[in-house]
Amino acid sequence: MEHIVIIGNGIAGVTAARHIRKKSDKKITIISGEHRYFFSRTALMYVYMGHLKFEHTQPYENWFWEKNKIDLLQRFVTNIDTDKKQLIFIDETSISYDKLIIATGSKPNKFDWKGQDLDGVMGLYHKQDLENLEKFAPNNKVCKRAVIVGGGLIGIELAEMLRSRKIPVTFLVRENSFWNGVLPAQESEMINKHILEHHIDLRLNTNLKEIIPDENGLVKSVIIEGTNEEIPCNIVGLTAGVSPNIDFLKESTIEINKGVLVNRFLETNIKNVFAIGDCAEQKNPIGNRRPIEAVWYIGRMMGETVAQTICGNKTEYKPGNWFNSAKFLDIEYQTYGWVFSEKNKAENEAHFQWQHPSENKCITISFDKNSHEFLGINTFGIRMRHEIFDRWLSEKKSLAFVLEFLADANFDPEFYKVHEAEIIAKFNQEMGTNIQLKKKSWKRIFSKA
Amino acid sequence: MKAIKYSGLVIFLVGFGIFTSAVFFGYFNFTKQELDSYIIEKGYKSERLKEELKKSIVTDKKLSIFEFSSKVRAAFENSNNYHNELISKYNSEKNWDKKSEQFQYTVFGKPHSLSYDLAKKAGKGFFKEEPKLAWWLTFGLGIFGALFFILPNISLLGKPGIKNDGIYFESSTNRGWIAWLVLVYLVVFYLLLYFMPDYVVNWTFIFDPISNVLNGGNASQWFVYGFLYCVIMILMGIRMYIKYRNNKYQIVRTTSVLFFQIVFAFLIPEIMTSLNMPGYDFKSAFPLDYDFFFEWNIKSLQSSGAIGVFILVWGIILTLIIVPVMVYFFGKRWYCSWVCGCGGLAETLGDPYRQHSDKSLNAWKFERWLIHSVLLFSLLMTIVTLYCYFSGTSSFLGIKSQWIKDAYSFLIGAWFAGVIGTGFYPIFGNRVWCRFGCPLAAYLGFVQRFKSRFRITTNGGQCISCGNCSTYCEQGIDVRAYAQKGENIVRSSCVGCGICSAVCPRGVLKLENGPEKGRFNPTEILLGNDIDLIKLLNNQ
Numbered sequence: 001m002e003h004i005v006i007i008g009n010g011i012a013g014v015t016a017a018r019h020i021r022k023k024s025d026k027k028i029t030i031i032s033g034e035h036r037y038f039f040s041r042t043a044l045m046y047v048y049m050g051h052l053k054f055e056h057t058q059p060y061e062n063w064f065w066e067k068n069k070i071d072l073l074q075r076f077v078t079n080i081d082t083d084k085k086q087l088i089f090i091d092e093t094s095i096s097y098d099k100l101i102i103a104t105g106s107k108p109n110k111f112d113w114k115g116q117d118l119d120g121v122m123g124l125y126h127k128q129d130l131e132n133l134e135k136f137a138p139n140n141k142v143c144k145r146a147v148i149v150g151g152g153l154i155g156i157e158l159a160e161m162l163r164s165r166k167i168p169v170t171f172l173v174r175e176n177s178f179w180n181g182v183l184p185a186q187e188s189e190m191i192n193k194h195i196l197e198h199h200i201d202l203r204l205n206t207n208l209k210e211i212i213p214d215e216n217g218l219v220k221s222v223i224i225e226g227t228n229e230e231i232p233c234n235i236v237g238l239t240a241g242v243s244p245n246i247d248f249l250k251e252s253t254i255e256i257n258k259g260v261l262v263n264r265f266l267e268t269n270i271k272n273v274f275a276i277g278d279c280a281e282q283k284n285p286i287g288n289r290r291p292i293e294a295v296w297y298i299g300r301m302m303g304e305t306v307a308q309t310i311c312g313n314k315t316e317y318k319p320g321n322w323f324n325s326a327k328f329l330d331i332e333y334q335t336y337g338w339v340f341s342e343k344n345k346a347e348n349e350a351h352f353q354w355q356h357p358s359e360n361k362c363i364t365i366s367f368d369k370n371s372h373e374f375l376g377i378n379t380f381g382i383r384m385r386h387e388i389f390d391r392w393l394s395e396k397k398s399l400a401f402v403l404e405f406l407a408d409a410n411f412d413p414e415f416y417k418v419h420e421a422e423i424i425a426k427f428n429q430e431m432g433t434n435i436q437l438k439k440k441s442w443k444r445i446f447s448k449a
Numbered sequence: 450m451k452a453i454k455y456s457g458l459v460i461f462l463v464g465f466g467i468f469t470s471a472v473f474f475g476y477f478n479f480t481k482q483e484l485d486s487y488i489i490e491k492g493y494k495s496e497r498l499k500e501e502l503k504k505s506i507v508t509d510k511k512l513s514i515f516e517f518s519s520k521v522r523a524a525f526e527n528s529n530n531y532h533n534e535l536i537s538k539y540n541s542e543k544n545w546d547k548k549s550e551q552f553q554y555t556v557f558g559k560p561h562s563l564s565y566d567l568a569k570k571a572g573k574g575f576f577k578e579e580p581k582l583a584w585w586l587t588f589g590l591g592i593f594g595a596l597f598f599i600l601p602n603i604s605l606l607g608k609p610g611i612k613n614d615g616i617y618f619e620s621s622t623n624r625g626w627i628a629w630l631v632l633v634y635l636v637v638f639y640l641l642l643y644f645m646p647d648y649v650v651n652w653t654f655i656f657d658p659i660s661n662v663l664n665g666g667n668a669s670q671w672f673v674y675g676f677l678y679c680v681i682m683i684l685m686g687i688r689m690y691i692k693y694r695n696n697k698y699q700i701v702r703t704t705s706v707l708f709f710q711i712v713f714a715f716l717i718p719e720i721m722t723s724l725n726m727p728g729y730d731f732k733s734a735f736p737l738d739y740d741f742f743f744e745w746n747i748k749s750l751q752s753s754g755a756i757g758v759f760i761l762v763w764g765i766i767l768t769l770i771i772v773p774v775m776v777y778f779f780g781k782r783w784y785c786s787w788v789c790g791c792g793g794l795a796e797t798l799g800d801p802y803r804q805h806s807d808k809s810l811n812a813w814k815f816e817r818w819l820i821h822s823v824l825l826f827s828l829l830m831t832i833v834t835l836y837c838y839f840s841g842t843s844s845f846l847g848i849k850s851q852w853i854k855d856a857y858s859f860l861i862g863a864w865f866a867g868v869i870g871t872g873f874y875p876i877f878g879n880r881v882w883c884r885f886g887c888p889l890a891a892y893l894g895f896v897q898r899f900k901s902r903f904r905i906t907t908n909g910g911q912c913i914s915c916g917n918c919s920t921y922c923e924q925g926i927d928v929r930a931y932a933q934k935g936e937n938i939v940r941s942s943c944v945g946c947g948i949c950s951a952v953c954p955r956g957v958l959k960l961e962n963g964p965e966k967g968r969f970n971p972t973e974i975l976l977g978n979d980i981d982l983i984k985l986l987n988n989q
Contacts, residue, residue, distance in 0.1 A: 011914070043915035050615040051952075056916040059929055061809060164614045197608065296913045325911050325955045330610035330695070332956050334911070383956035386909025411908055411959050413950050415697040446967045 337376025457597025780903025782945020799879020
């Protein structure tokens with residue numbers, strides 16, 4: 001029986017295992033050093049905040065793995081011998097494979113800051129980070145202030161976590177507005193304001209210079225670059241992005257760059273060795289996508305795809321329309337298609353924007369300046385229907401079409417106030433058009449393209 | 450703000466303490482004249498009973514309710530034993546005349562209920578004599594304290610949003626000692642209410658003035674319970690309004706359950722009673738309303754003129770037509786989390802405990818066996834009852850009508866729905882009864898699962914498997930198991946409370962009523978992936 005070994009039990013590895021099991025009775029082993037059972041990394045924050053217990057982050061009950069004949073091994077892999085088709089563990093034991101899937105995910109970025117390895121400096125990625133946080137920041141008596149370095153999705157989540165325990169937070173952001181490499185200015189500014197409303201000390205245009213230890217080797221303070229201001233604190237969160245967690249491959253024959261280099265079939269340079277999820281780097285980027293996409297959904301889609309190939313149905317990784325979501329404190333964010341920030345948008349990309357006068361709600365619709373083709377949408381504080389936007393993007397609908405049928409796409413809970421009429425009024429006024437909003441139609445919503 | 454909150458807690462606990470300790474206050478006895486007139490009023494014919502009662506409760510001593518109750522119960526028992534012995538004696542002597550004469554002397558009824566009835570007349574002391582002051586010291590303080598405790602949350606909880614911080618750190622909401630204490634209190638409360646009402650007769654004195662205004666009579670323990678139920682739902686409803694103020698669905702839904710509880714379950718029946726009509730809760734549907742087809746109810750309705758007939762017809766239409774048709778259009782939520790009293794309490798008082806429902810596959814199996822067994826039990830009981838009613842016999846299929854009614858009332862009506870259903874909130878979650886026991890929920894569940902427009906739509910591939918939806922599902926549905934596969938949630942047990950949607954950090958879930966076609970959407974591969982692959986797999 002062919003033995004499939006998967007390194008990493010995150011969403012990518014586990015999805016691959018589940019789909020291989022659905023299609024075959026191959027022997028499957030999943031190896032993880034972090035935790036024996038699959039858990040949702042994105043939910044770690046809720047454990048610290050007291051919304052969940054750790055066991056709630058595990059999507060499958062513990063009997064699931066044995067019942068589905070998926071073997072679990074809790075070990076750290078230190079090297080791969082691709083000639084012998086063997087994995088070497090930290091205790092120098094080994095395991096052989098017939099096909100190998102590398103799905104080791106990411107690790108937090110560090111930029112050679114002085115003091116970055118002190119006790120009390122941590123990322124927010126692994127289960128161990130959560131345990132560290134409980135140790136160094138259990139409450140606001142032990143942790144009088146936290147400094148977070150890096151203004152992205154993980155940084156704002158860490159800030160929210162610490163605030164849930166009333167720990168004062170200073171948030172250092174390199175850019176001049178929160179996440180404005182990705183978000184258009186209107187949205188980035190709304191989030192800036194929202195961060196301040198949550199009593200987070202947001203420092204824009206600010207970089208970390210170094211972290212100062214106390215006499216016990218614990219974090220004492222941080223020094224800001226330029227001003228040399230010293231901010232006393234007990235923990236430092238490093239959340240300046242993540243990069244592939246592949247240091248253990250450096251000695252192997254597997255070709256790596258930042259991540260494990262793969263072709264469109266998610267194959268590495270070595271036959272029968274695949275890489276998926278955060279740690280995979282596309283040799284040739286796909287469309288507007290970056291070569292490495294450290295996103296939950298990407299891991300899942302790659303897992304689904306590689307399972308097909310391994311089970312004999314060689315399948316190219318062809319992600320559909322881009323989508324993503326996040327939450328900034330109380331503000332939900334969804335995006336479908338491509339909306340780039342002013343910094344990064346292409347020459348032909350134009351934006352139509354609407355913002356609620358008092359609530360934290362806004363949208364940006366991006367479209368082709370020349371053809372008026374709909375390119376994508378960002379929504380804040382308004383939920384949208386994935387299926388509808390996916391269809392509209394695939395069918396390359398026009399901007400006017402999207403606005404006209406916007407009510408079909410709303411996904412807010414019942415009784416919520418809807419804003420389509422205001423949005424279209426603003427559009428008509430700005431563009432001198434006369435688009436009339438169509439009433440929501442179940443028939444259209446559920447008609448499969 | 451915190452100071453206000455905690456002083457509110459102290460005030461609440463004082464009121465609550467006085468209310469609870471009321472059981473131990475006051476005293477009970479009768480003068481000879483009082484006993485004589487009571488016996489005449491009740492039409493008790495046994496001289497032996499009269500003597501026994503006189504011996505035990507006609508006294509100057511101030512008996513506590515516990516002494517009083519045990520003396521009264523002993524008196525009834527002694528008297529009944531005496532007459533029963535005579536019955537068997539005359540039976541063996543084949544002295545039929547004497548034997549049948551004896552039957553009029555035995556008194557039927559549950560000992561604690563007989564004792565309750567006497568205690569209601571014999572009670573003296575503060576709660577009997579100063580009911581209004583007593584009301585303010587118990588309910589007044591309790592309500593004010595609770596408001597002071599709850600209202601500061603408007604500012605303490607911060608901006609509108611998901612408010613689940615620290616739920617798993619608090620003893621009260623994480624199965625700690627406070628939760629166990631609440632469980633014990635609730636269980637004891639229900640045991641007293643159902644089986645030993647005489648012990649809590651002092652509570653009824655507090656409500657005599659209010660009851661007199663509303664229905665023209667003194668308060669029973671059920672009046673106290675009904676009032677308490679409404680007060681708790683209003684206070685905890687206010688808590689819901691604050692906690693979920695970011696979510697309009699929760700606001701509207703909470704308003705609806707409060708309205709139906711206060712108006713339909715409490716006010717209308719009380720007013721009907723005061724107008725000499727049968728007090729009826731127009732929203733309570735069979736088989737949840739399990740005694741609707743009991744002889745006494747049918748007889749009472751038949752003897753109540755037009756309104757009685759109307760109620761009889763309404764009750765049948767409600768169960769057979771209105772309920773299933775509404776479930777077709779809106780899902781069973783229209784009843785279970787918008788209208789029902791049990792659901793109303795679960796959604797207000799029970800909200801802090803919703804995370805404790807068991808999400809395991811085994812719990813789901815257990816649920817299906819148990820709830821459907823209760824449904825069968827209730828139907829069997831009703832068939833037996835109705836057959837006996839129309840045929841004039843006392844048993845059907847070898848089952849005695851009285852026996853099966855008593856068994857159901859005791860096991861399901863009192864123990865399951867009350868003692869366990871509500872008492873177990875703090876440890877096993879707020880929908881124990883609705884999930885495992887309610888026969889109406891089982892019936893609505895069939896309709897919802899097989900013929901309804903309702904579903905919880907999963908938003909394409911946006912789920913991140915965080916588990917908030919499953920954790921906060923009071924019905925123990927593993928919502929995430931569906932959401933992470935991109936499948937809609939169509940489950941018979943879903944009561945449509947909407948909390949899964951409210952706590953989802955990615956906007957993945959939406960309760961909606963749409964066309965039946967496409968309600969089930971088994972997708973092999975989630976949206977967002979290669980379109981050819983999705984097609985390939987779905988066509989397999």
